[in-house]
Amino acid sequence: MDKTQEFQGFGCTGGNLSPQLSWSGAPEETKAFAILAYDPDAPTGSGWWHWQVVNIPAETTSLPAGAGDPSKDLMPQGSVQLSNDYGSKGFGGACPPIGHGVHRYQFTVHALSQELELPENASAALTGYMINAYSIASSTIEATYQRD
Template sequence: MSVLFCTAVQADAFKLTSTDIAQGKAMSNVQEFQGFGCNGGNLSPQLSWSGVPEGTEAFAVFAYDPDAPTGSGWWHWQLVNIPKDVTSLAAGAGATGEATVPAGSTSIRNDYGVFGFGGACPPEGHGVHRYQFTVFALSKKLELPEDASGALTGYMVRANSIASSTIEALYERK
């Protein structure tokens, strides 16, 4: 019984924070996509995490919109195998085509069809969308195929997650 209690306490201590986004608050157009009719800065937000659980061997960071009208949501960003000694990502770390992610990390192709971060771009008039930025502490580095889908990546991350923490930010195009 005490082992379960310790594990729960460890998981509760794992916390994601950001200087750019906040729980339940609207994101700025700096995090809006550039394309598909959107004209934002397309910069991933600054993210930091603390309270890393014992046994963590790597991290993963996801940005996901469950409100996208696709039937399966929208993967905006999946970065896996972030080294275990890294506890923050600078704003813009998810830029596509640039070496801005920590060495050893792997970007998965997002639903825009590119590797790296793709900002918010909900359909105009579709209402407020929730953008879930989640960091996962992983029990091991993941072995994924080069062309891993967002669904496969999500499955493997969750299957090997020790703990996670999420900031759910909002965005709307009127």
């Protein structure tokens, strides 16, 4: 990733722009998609959730850059962006500590067997549990980023 996907805040000064994502080959029985963006290298003991989106319509096969900004209204109708670990809804960009080395950012698209019913303030743990309970296929792409 580059500065465009870096967070704005916590000492970071990037564009906080979610990347463009595309996928194909979902199972026929897919009813919705979910996307998770996660940094397993964050020095928290539990990683860092950068983006959680559920109920993306089954006919969707891509999201434009910037779709993670709720104010831009670029997500397909019915999609729900949940809070990230920065405490805001939508995409929260990379912001590894300076000198902490390379961090991995795992973007996973899940094909779901049904739309999910989650409370508005669902935790990342609850969201992940429900996604995994109804995931019929998934694919992950990993990007890296570091600040020196």
